[in-house]
Amino acid sequence: MGYFMKLWQWLKAWSSPRVFYWRSGKWYGVLWPLAWLLLGIGLIGGLFIAPSDVQQGETFRILYVHVPCAFFSMALYVALVISSVGSWVFRIKVADALAQGCARWGAVLTALALLTGALWGKPMWGTGWVWDARLTSELILLFLYLGYLGLRQAFSDGQQAMRASALLAIIGGVDLPIIHYSVKWWHTLHQGPTLLKVHPAIDFSMLWPLLFWLAGFLCYAMAWVLMYARATVLIQHRHHKWVGELV
Amino acid sequence: MINLGPFVGYLFASYGLVLGALLVGAFWGRMHLKRAQKLGRS
Numbered sequence: 001m002g003y004f005m006k007l008w009q010w011l012k013a014w015s016s017p018r019v020f021y022w023r024s025g026k027w028y029g030v031l032w033p034l035a036w037l038l039l040g041i042g043l044i045g046g047l048f049i050a051p052s053d054v055q056q057g058e059t060f061r062i063l064y065v066h067v068p069c070a071f072f073s074m075a076l077y078v079a080l081v082i083s084s085v086g087s088w089v090f091r092i093k094v095a096d097a098l099a100q101g102c103a104r105w106g107a108v109l110t111a112l113a114l115l116t117g118a119l120w121g122k123p124m125w126g127t128g129w130v131w132d133a134r135l136t137s138e139l140i141l142l143f144l145y146l147g148y149l150g151l152r153q154a155f156s157d158g159q160q161a162m163r164a165s166a167l168l169a170i171i172g173g174v175d176l177p178i179i180h181y182s183v184k185w186w187h188t189l190h191q192g193p194t195l196l197k198v199h200p201a202i203d204f205s206m207l208w209p210l211l212f213w214l215a216g217f218l219c220y221a222m223a224w225v226l227m228y229a230r231a232t233v234l235i236q237h238r239h240h241k242w243v244g245e246l247v
Numbered sequence: 248m249i250n251l252g253p254f255v256g257y258l259f260a261s262y263g264l265v266l267g268a269l270l271v272g273a274f275w276g277r278m279h280l281k282r283a284q285k286l287g288r289s
Contacts, residue, residue, distance in 0.1 A: 032273075058252055058258055059254045062257065065265040066261065069265065105272070108268055119257045120257065120261065123254040224276055228280075231276075231282070232283075234286065235283050235287075238286055
């Protein structure tokens with residue numbers, strides 16, 4: 001019980017802007033170099049060590065950039081929904097700063113997932129775009145991110161902007177299971193799940209670079225969101241005494 | 248090792264896009280934080 005209380009107090013302290021700014025600086029100082037190291041190993045493994053595919057040839061290597069973009073476009077939306085609940089329901093200011101970071105980097109990754117998907121689809125399917133359930137639901141995710149960011153700019157009052165955008169983010173969460181199950185619920189041109197199965201449908205010689213890419217994207221996304229949230233917290237609290245002491 | 252085939256342009260374009268976005272994102276984020284820190288000091 002004592003450990004849970006300590007863990008709870010450690011987590012609770014993150015909601016203080018001052019503690020958040022101080023702790024996040026330490027975390028993102030570790031996450032940045034780790035992200036570049038993991039991405040570097042993934043890049044070399046994916047381009048030069050993994051064997052080419054029997055059917056797709058070298059083009060299959062687009063998987064190493066497409067899958068992490070697509071996976072984290074959804075993972076960041078989950079983080080956006082959780083942060084939105086934190087800022088709207090529990091009035092945690094730091095959660096709102098984190099939500100803004102998640103929305104920005106999530107929008108970039110969603111656009112990249114669609115673009116790299118088109119660059120993979122053109123040589124393999126003969127087209128870069130079809131109104132397929134998976135592609136269309138991912139496009140809706142991009143509109144949700146852009147809508148969130150647009151709503152924040154539409155209000156001059158910060159509290160109203162937070163509430164309206166948090167509401168959109170929470171309702172938009174319904175798109176996530178649709179994206180995930182779209183390849184099971186409907187007949188789609190997009191392939192079914194490869195990794196999220198009991199026995200992944202990919203050989204380990206091709207799988208391991210993808211694991212490095214995914215780990216690198218995780219560290220990068222965490223570092224980027226923390227960096228953006230630190231900047232947001234600083235701007236919001238620039239007149240507070242602790243800012244002068246810590247910056 | 249990569250064999251340069253007819254579709255290798257798509258491969259390089261996709262890697263260029265993603266790696267470019269990662270680099271620009273890291274640079275822009277760093278500049279954004281530096282600006283905020285400057286504002287905090289002033």
